[in-house]
Amino acid sequence: MASSSSEAVSTVDLKKYDVFISFRGDDTRASFTSHLDAALKRSYFETYIDYRIEKGDQVWAELEKAIKDSTLFLVVFSENYANSTWCLNEIVEIMECHKNGQVVIPVFYQVDPSHVRKQTGSYGTAFAKHEKQDNNNDHKMIQNWKNALFQAANLSGFHSTKYRTESDLIEDIIRDVLEKLNHKYTNDLTCNFILDENYWSIQDLIKKIDSTKVQIIGLWGMGGIGKTTLAAAIFHKVSFQYEGSCFLENVTEVSKTNGINYTCNRLLSKLLRENVDIDTSKVIPSIIIRRLKRIKSLIVLDNVHNSELLQNLIGVGCGWLGAGSTVIVTTRDKQVLLSGEVEEIHQVSKMNSRNSLQLFCLNAFDKYLPKEGYVELAERAVDHAQGNPLALKVFGSFLRGKSEIEWNCALAKLKEIPNGKIDRILRWSYDELDDQEKNTFLDIACFFNGHEQDMVIKILNECGFFANIGIRTLLDKALIRVDFENYIQMHDLIQEMGKQIVREESLKNPEQRSRLCDPKEVGDMLKNNRGTKIVEAIFFNVDEHTNINLSPKAFKKMVNLRLLAIQDQKGYVSLPCGLDLLSTNLRYFSWHGYPLKALPPAFCPEMLVELCLIESHVQKLWNGVLHLPNLERLDLTRSKKLIECPNVSGCPNLKVLNVSGCDSMAEVDSSIFLLQKLEILLMFACTSLKSLSSNTCSPALKELYATKCINLQEFSVTFASTDGLVLSLFDSWNGNELPSSILNKTNLATFQFPLIECLVDLPENFADCISLESTLNGDHDHSITLHKVLSSPAFITLKHLIIYGIPMLSEISDNISLLSSLEDLELHDIGIRSLPETIKYLPRLYRLYVDGCGMLQSIPMLPLNLVDFTVLECESLETVLSSMDDPYDKPNPSTVILLNCNKLDPNSCHTVLNNAIAAIELGATGEDNNTIQYLLPDISGRENWFHYRSTQLSITLELPPNLLGFVYYLVLSQGWVVEGARFGCECYLDSSSVERICITRFPRLDMFRYGMPYGNETIFDFASDHVVLWYDPVSCNQIMKAVEEIKAINDVNRTSYNPKLTFRFFIDENESPYHEVAIKECGFHWIYKKETVPPTRKLKQHVFGTPMLSLELDVTKGLRYLLE
DSSP states (O other): OOOSSOOBOOOOOOOSEEEEEEOOHHHHTTTHHHHHHHHHHHTTOOEEOGGGSOTTSOHHHHHHHHHHTEEEEEEEEOTTGGGOHHHHHHHHHHHHHHTTTOEEEEEEOSSOHHHHHHTOTHHHHHHHHHHHHOTTOOHHHHHHHHHHHHHHHTSOOEEGGGOSSHHHHHHHHHHHHHHHHHHHTTTOOSSOOOOOHHHHHHHHHHHTOOTTSOEEEEEEOSTTSSHHHHHHHHHHHHGGGSSEEEEEOSHHHHHHHHOHHHHHHHHHHHHHTSOOOOSOTTSOOHHHHHHHHTSOEEEEEOSOOOHHHHHHHHOGGGTTSOTTOEEEEEESOHHHHHHTTOSEEEEOOOOOHHHHHHHHHHHHHSBSSOOTTOHHHHHHHHHHHTTOHHHHHHHHHHHTTOOHHHHHHHHHHHHHSOOHHHHHHHHHHHHTSOHHHHHHHHHIIIIITTSBHHHHHHHHHHTTSOHHHHHHHHHHTTSOEEOTTSBEEOOHHHHHHHHHHHHTTOSSOGGGSSEEOOHHHHHHHHHTTOOOTTOOEEEEEGGGSOOEEOOTTTTTTOTTOOEEEEEOTTOOEEOTTOOOOOOTTOSEEEEETOOSSSOOTTOOOTTOOEEEOTTOOOSBSOSSOOOOTTOOEEEOTTOTTOOBOOOOTTOTTOOEEEOTTOTTOOOOOGGGGGOSSOOEEEOTTOTTOOEEEESOOOTTOOEEEOTTOTTOOEEEEOOSOOTTOEEEOTTTOOOSSOOGGGTTOOOEEEEEEEOOGGGGGSOTTOEEEEEEEOOSSOOSOHHHHHHHHHTSHHHHTOSEEEEEEETTOOOOOGGGGGOTTOOEEEEEEEOOSBOOGGGGGOTTOOEEEEESOTTOOEEOOOOTTOOEEEEESOTTOOEESTTOOOGGGSOOOSEEEEETOTTOOHHHHHHHHHHHHHHHHHHHHSSOOOOEEEEEEOOTTGGGGOSEEESSSEEEEOOOSSEEEEEEEEEEOSEEEETTOEEEEEEEEEEETTEEEEEEEEEEOSSSOOOEEETTEEEEEESSOEEEEEEOHHHHHHHHHHHHHHHHHHHHTTOOOOOEEEEEEEEEOTTSOOBBOOEEEEEEEEEEOTTTSOOOTTOOGGGGGSOHHHHHHHOTTTOHHHHO
């Protein structure tokens, strides 16, 4: 956890009265003040005025109590206000409360404010009278009266002389009171609520609204994700800014129950603040429409299921609403918003792990962190909720007050049986689907979660489910999402709901269900031959079972089986008597570890789309030609006993064939190259393969990998086109000449090939990317060969060069500068000691990546346009960027990673740190909004670069004045994290003594991306402590903006509270636990505005190579941090 201390739940200090009115009764009781009080009551404020004191009470004690129990004070200064010692004592007490943050608004009613402030005019006369009438009067009390009047009259307020009518004056006072009390009660919601990134994104949309237009904002997301709560929080925050407002909850259900006219009348009545009764929402009287168009309204329509309902309530194109009005619509169905032409749509995302834990703990423990002894249990519950606020609240409330034993039991139950309340809410979206969409949903929940979208669509289309539109509907209803790699993902709670729906088809007899995925239930059914025609899909993870023998007829009765997937990596399933029959209705068949030598003789599922037999025992897949007209993917990866490549001429739609690791296969069947739709051919490590030749090839071919085919002697494939082709012959080519079939070809995307001299024969524009590796014989001088090929036509036009695994390559020649088109250079595991000085002349190089070059000692000046500079595991590296003179005439890459370069000398480390700070300050003062991030070994003197340092992961502070931004930094300890782990910081704003707001959370996602295999994980290893610093202009702007807003509110409210920020630094491991690495230190480097700090532009590079102690003497005028 980022913080070890627990935090109490913040609650608003709710006072008895909203508004206390101080006034002179004889002047305004029956006129202005009575109208003001009535207007406040119509706006549902609880007011206090003096006639509420009951007879017989201790008058002043009761009045003093009422003052202290009020939130806001309206002081009506009238002609004779100062004549009353009672009023003067009130104003003294009120101004004392003002010092504690209570709001005071003066109203100067037919009196000059300067008379009040200076005690002149009628106020001077009154004070002269007080001093003369009572010679024993306490002079200190009179001075207190004068001070209080002076302070109150200096506050901004209202002057009656500036208004044409008293009603206009009262209207403005009410609006100001609404605004100020709304800021006071921002947390006054009826449920636990964490303000997160969703809240701030929606608030930003509200602020961008054009005051001349009507804007509709759509909040869209899965059930329970917090749409209604977010809308309520926003409504509560901004409704005071509108003349009319209405929040209609659960619109669809209410309209179904009571009719659309009932809902429409409720809406109109709320907006117009009177009872409205129309006969039909389709015909609105013109007088009502005219009135609506004159007011600025805020409307929340919660849980809208169709666009027609939306139009009935707000008019087609918002035609009923006035300029500047805002409508917020929450829905689970994105199509409602698209059909309603909603321009601003915000998809409500799940809560991050830390906010999730806080929300759960608020409901379970009434505080932000778990009770002692419940940390691991709370984290299990939060993991199960997967960022869904409803689930977090339900789980927390359910587990509240229960023992550890009961927690363990409840969490185990949740894995098997979904919580009823959550399940009911999630099912609303499912119930709105048609039959084909329901089938698509259930197949994904039980079978295809985590599968590639295009293949799933193809398979389900063959099942007759119209999956193109079905998948779109599931996306629109937030029942699934598609990740950036085009894989379908389903939230755990939604997946559990889908499995429960299937389970309810037959609670006691699994074989009577359409889909089976519980390992025990599937194993029992198959072992006992209890399959039925009802079963359509089976997913069987045998690794969770024990050894199981199946009869030949295990699948015979399942004639409607469409989807079959068996995961048997450990070989637990055996078919001692073979397999007689599989359903001819199969669309998807995957058996990892298939135990037989061939498919059943009668196997011929003509609608099959994908056949996957990874690590199978197949020797010959089928005899002759098998007609599978719909097959698009055939995967026989690591089927080491496969002797004969299958004839695929009966599979005209095959797009992907993978025979990688089939090291007994001596040749590839010629039918493969006759396929017209083949796009990807994978043959990694086919060690028995000697020849790959064909006079024809699929015109659709995009990728051909024949890597590590160490006995390949002939490669002669006549390509129809090489445009965009990826061709890999790594560790496969032992000849001294290029394969003739690729000579004179151009426009390949990627070409992977050994570093041999014949590469000089390749033409210009041969490939965008060329990857070079060691030759199989390795008996020539690689440095000389590289020098020759770098000046050849294909390399002059190259954009991306990779040199990989050539430890004997001791030098990269200076003529690399000829690669004028090169944008990306990668060097892996080569024997160079330095990069050539001429690398700085590469005009387009934006990325340099160096990994595992253990002999590398120095890196010279780099090109000015470099953006990404990464050096990993170069343990001999000593100097970096050594030839630079002026930090503003050098490259300032936005990403620099120097991992485990532990011999890096102090001068170079200080150079890198200076580069980082200079680049960030330059970017912060300009228009460049790029994130900048650096990682390098920890160094002595590093502490002098940062203004604020702490060994605590949670830091609370006030930002210094005149700040433009700030740099975050961490010191990470030796150890390792799982690749993909995130580190970063989240920021909370303490806007007052009772409110804490999460402004932003900004993990850096792309630092831990170059891991190495370790068991089943890929890890990111730190051999020593490392420093991470980064600048995030977006988060800086969000934080600074939030602070300025709070300061502006405090100015309006006349309070002197300075907002504090709490930063929590973290390492967030995502799904896998991290080990060993910890945050040892964290803090900031402040970036000040230009007029505040002398620029560092003239600092010379050599200064930063000196010890930090001398810097204090050398550059005091250039570095603000030394002045601090």
